[in-house]
Amino acid sequence: MTSTPTVTEELGYKDWPEPERTRGRLAATLATTIYAGHVRDQGTPYINHPVRVVAVLKDELGVTDPELLILGLLHDALEIEPTAERLVASGLGPDLTRRLRSMTPDHRLEQRPKQPWDSDVWHNKIRCLGPEELLIRLADRIDNLRDLRHSPDPDRRARFLYSLTSTYLPLAKQSRDVSAPLRAAYGVLNAEYRQQVEAGT
Numbered sequence: 001m002t003s004t005p006t007v008t009e010e011l012g013y014k015d016w017p018e019p020e021r022t023r024g025r026l027a028a029t030l031a032t033t034i035y036a037g038h039v040r041d042q043g044t045p046y047i048n049h050p051v052r053v054v055a056v057l058k059d060e061l062g063v064t065d066p067e068l069l070i071l072g073l074l075h076d077a078l079e080i081e082p083t084a085e086r087l088v089a090s091g092l093g094p095d096l097t098r099r100l101r102s103m104t105p106d107h108r109l110e111q112r113p114k115q116p117w118d119s120d121v122w123h124n125k126i127r128c129l130g131p132e133e134l135l136i137r138l139a140d141r142i143d144n145l146r147d148l149r150h151s152p153d154p155d156r157r158a159r160f161l162y163s164l165t166s167t168y169l170p171l172a173k174q175s176r177d178v179s180a181p182l183r184a185a186y187g188v189l190n191a192e193y194r195q196q197v198e199a200g201t
Contacts, residue, residue: 007031010051011069012058020066026091027070034077034084042150049143050076056139060188061181068132071099075136078104082111103133123167131178134171138185141168145192164193 008014013024031050038046053072057063063072070092078085078100089097105122107114126137141164148157172186 007047007051007073010054010058011073013066016066023070023092024066027073030084030088030091031073031077034074034081034087038080040147041153041156042147043152044150046076046080049147050074052143053136053139056142056188057136057181060142061135061139061184063135063181067096068136071096071132072136072139074100075103075140079108082109099133102129103137119163123163126167127171131175131182134175135179135181135185138168138172138182138189142185142189142192145189145196148196161193161196164189169193 007028008025011024011028013021013028016024031047035045035047035050040046040049050073053075054069057069057072063069074088074092074096077088078097082104085097085101088100101109102125105114105118106125107118126134129137144160145164148160151157169186169189172182172189176183176186
């Protein structure tokens, strides 16, 4: 399992000025607490995924804004543990919690089984995201695409690639001129998609 020191190292908050450093320390603790005990369908500790998303944001997309890196670390927190919303809000404030809610499928927030129409609702929600929230979701897609070959569910690949071509890639293309990180995200995501299709994995 990824420990707090590993999360701390990837987030890099020790180099941030105050009050961002304090927020980073708290975000690392919250992430370790919220994701603890959860496992991805690949069988790996869930926290490894958001930590890799932070690495994508920093190392490949050029993100240096502490708040965006915190958002990347906690991007799945309410999806995994909707009941943690109050905990996140009390520690990091209602604005960050609102942003996390905008990036979380409604059926997860409502703690109910996914219905057939929820995919369309979710994709419409993604289309309404602001540029920074979209950037986090694109970084999430990049990591998920790279990790797709480890999924034991053969249907997951088809569903994932469909949502990629129908929603994420078009949004990435439309938004690529908004900022340098979004331009980089489009390039990386498109390259990873082509590699997946060519490999057929």
